[in-house]
Amino acid sequence: MNACITLDGELGAGKTTFVRHMLQALGVTGRVKSPTYAVVEPYEVAAGHIWHFDFYRFTDPQEWEDAGFRDIFASEGLKLCEWPANAQGMLPAPDIAMHIRVDDDDQRHIALNSHTAMGSVLLSRLETQP
Numbered sequence: 615m616n617a618c619i620t621l622d623g624e625l626g627a628g629k630t631t632f633v634r635h636m637l638q639a640l641g642v643t644g645r646v647k648s649p650t651y652a653v654v655e656p657y658e659v660a661a662g663h664i665w666h667f668d669f670y671r672f673t674d675p676q677e678w679e680d681a682g683f684r685d686i687f688a689s690e691g692l693k694l695c696e697w698p699a700n701a702q703g704m705l706p707a708p709d710i711a712m713h714i715r716v717d718d719d720d721q722r723h724i725a726l727n728s729h730t731a732m733g734s735v736l737l738s739r740l741e742t743q744p
Contacts, residue, residue: 615661615662615691615692616690616691616692616732617692617693617709617710617732617733617736618687618692618693618695618705618706618707618708618709618710619692619693619694619695619708619709619710619711619712620695620696620698620705620708620710620711620712621633621694621695621696621698621712621714622696622697622698622699622711622712622713622714623713623714623715623716624715624716626716627714627715627716627722628714628716628722629696629697629714630648630668630696632712632714633646633666633694633696634646636694637657637664637666637694640659640661640664640692641659641660641661642657642659642664646666648668649666649667649668650668650670650671651671653667653668653669653671653672653677653681654666654667654668654681654683654686661692662690662691662692663689663690663691663692664691664692664693664694665686665691665692665693665694666694666696667683667693667694667695667696667701668696668697669695669696669697669698669699669700669701670696670697670700671700672697672700672701673700675703675704678701678704683704687705687706695708698711707729707730708729708730708733709728709729709730709732709733709736710726710727710728710729710733710736710737711726711727711729712724712725712726713725713727726740
């Protein structure tokens with residue numbers, strides 16, 4: 615699958631927890647680390663490559679080039695991107711943008727929006743799941 619999903623929400627909203635469960639559901643075994651300091655953690659599953667990005671501490675656009683992120687986003691695979699606003703202008707348009715909001719009762723509310731034809735296809739598959 616070749617798709618980019620951004621995850622936005624305040625600190626502690628559950629972005630990394632959501633990604634961790636998603637990766638495990640896709641077949642990642644073992645520990646799923648937060649890429650907060652490394653910026654990206656790669657994974658390989660039967661369906662292909664997955665990259666989990668955390669742009670929370672991302673501040674230098676030159677790092678985008680130096681780290682080879684342009685090549686990663688040009689390649690096939692699933693890209694999961696936390697804190698996308700910190701990489702604004704470098705990230706491609708996401709196929710799906712997820713926003714997690716925490717209310718006063720500590721309940722999570724998730725909004726999913728497709729921004730591409732691929733995103734629409736992926737969201738329509740979610741709607742048909744039991």
